Amino acid sequence: MxxxxxxxxxxxxxxxxxxxxxxxxxxxxxxxxxxxxxxxxxxxxxxxxxxxxxxxxxxxxxxxxxxxxxxxxxxxxxxxxxxxxxxxxxxxxxxxxxxxxxxxxxxxxxxxxxxxxxxxxxxxxxxxxxxxxxxxxxxxxxxxxxxxxxxxxxxxxxxQTDILTGLSNRRAMEAELVTELSRLKRYKGDSCLMILDIDHFKSINDKFGHAKGDKALNALANIVKQRLRKCDRIFRYGGEEFVIILPNTELQHGVLLAEYFRELVSHTELIDEVNLTISVGVTEMVVGEDWKTCFERADRHLYVAKKQGRNRTVSDKEDFLQIINGGVG
Ligand SMILES: Nc1nc2c(ncn2[C@@H]2O[C@H](COP(=O)(O)OP(=O)(O)OP(=O)(O)O)[C@@H](O)[C@H]2O)c(=O)[nH]1
Structure with a gap:
């Protein structure tokens, strides 16, 4: 103490x-x-x-x-x-x-x-x-x-809690990432890290006002939370950015889940009149790496998704996405 x-x-x-x-x-x-x-x-x-x-x-x-x-x-x-x-x-x-x-x-x-x-x-x-x-x-x-x-x-x-959404915040995320990486080191297996960011959120605030922007953030947090497993952990990293730790999840399934969220959000009117899209970066957590390395990799994927035009998922392996999209198409 x-x-x-x-x-x-x-x-x-x-x-x-x-x-x-x-x-x-x-x-x-x-x-x-x-x-x-x-x-x-x-x-x-x-x-x-x-x-x-x-x-x-x-x-x-x-x-x-x-x-x-x-x-x-x-x-x-x-x-x-x-x-x-x-x-x-x-x-x-x-x-x-x-x-x-x-x-x-x-x-x-x-x-x-x-x-x-x-x-x-x-x-x-x-x-x-x-x-x-x-x-x-x-x-x-x-x-x-x-x-x-x-x-x-x-x-x-x-x-450790974000006031707006009630989700765990960035501070809690760092601790959980460290825990998950040490769990992986001990028990092996696959885990994924997902970063999910709302596209052009600034324009939502500008168009509808901050209060409605807040409601949209809450609505997004809720629909994502509902779909996650009990052992998954979601955090509001800051602003319009959410981080999800997916224990015991292979990259392929992490990408599938990211695509599910992306589709869901793009087809849902989160709150009246407000339609959003999201970009997502997904990475596999590597045994022995530190949390920052893992986080930065997912963040780079997110950056690429934004660069490529938003409303998309980018991960360590592009072919997963092609397989998924091929399947959908
Ligand atoms: N309503 C609301 N807005 C927030 C909150 N936190 C951050 N923001 C806003 O989120 C916006 C983020 O803007 P940017 O970082 O430019 O990102 P963006 O407009 O989503 O653009 P891209 O991410 O590049 O697609 C800013 O306008 C912030 O004011 C919040 O708690 N509530």
Whole structure:
């Protein structure tokens, strides 16, 4: 959840603070805590090293907080009066750093252990206050983290959605293309990328106004979406340009689908009085290439389609189109 540089700082500050604690405990001859302290310093320094060197397998926040909780349980057992108030920041750390279920489980352990330890030395009235305030802090921390999680989910959704059509946007497209190419690399097979662009859309806006242009964009998005399979993904790349990822689809079938859309659009009055045509570029996704290379190839095909007079499909292999058109004709 936290970015690398914040994590690195937290780990280094924690290691430093624990080292100071270890020195104090050594002076007090509490060697059990010194050993635990030094172990914790080691864990934090290792975690800091792994984050700094950007290792993929850096220790999870859950593992670190489990260790911190164990450490807290030990030191609060050894010096309860000095340590027990550290339970409050620990609760905050759980909900700040962990998913809810994991935070709740550690929070439960912490509450139970803290109650057990403090019951033995706090007067009953202070004990009750401590438990009530720690429980309240836990509930607040939980509620706050639920709220933050919901809001960040909404923000993420908004950041990846095109307001006008409700389709996923360009940002989402890049991520999906990367995913599809890595899926191809692992499982092989055929997938296609299609870019679909409305012809002379500027003149639609000029003639009928922007509001009607918007409606036409929406109508086009809807008819294309309806025809796609559930596993296909459609994005509004920008303006009057749409991108479609077709998993498990050979180029020939991708071209067939593009031609179907082209025919459909050219024969449909998308909204009253507005007739459109589209140009389409289709390419096969190649195992091992990056998404930009693949996208640029499809975009080049689209450019050629525009150059050749629009209302047509261009793909990696022209003969597919001849076969299809031959068949139609
Ligand atoms: N109504 C509406 N128009 C948009 C939107 N986004 C982009 N446009 C318009 O789409 C038009 C795109 O124009 P161009 O890039 O020249 O392309 P074109 O007129 O379709 O010409 P070709 O693509 O070459 O066939 C511009 O007039 C933009 O203002 C939108 O969200 N709504």
């Amino acid at each position: 936290l970015n690398h540089s914040v994590k690195l700082k937290i780990f280094l500050v924690s290691a430093f603070a624990l080292l100071i604690g270890a020195i104090f405990k050594a002076v007090e001859n509490d060697f059990i805590v010194v050993v635990a302290d030094v172990l914790m310093v080691g864990i934090f320094l290792l975690a800091a090293f792994q984050v700094a060197t950007k290792r993929e397998r850096n220790p999870s926040d859950f593992f670190i907080l489990q260790m911190v909780t164990l450490f807290y349980m030990l030191v609060v057992y050894r010096s309860p009066e000095v340590i027990y108030l550290w339970s409050y920041p620990l609760v905050m750390a759980y909900y700040f750093l962990l998913p809810h279920q994991k935070a709740i489980s550690l929070n439960g352990v912490l509450l139970a252990w803290s109650a057990l330890i403090t019951y033995s030395f706090l007067p009953i009235e202070y004990f009750a206050r401590y438990i009530v305030t720690l429980s309240t802090a836990s509930v607040f921390a939980y509620s706050f983290s639920v709220l933050v999680a919901k809001q960040s989910e909404i923000l993420k959704q908004q950041a």
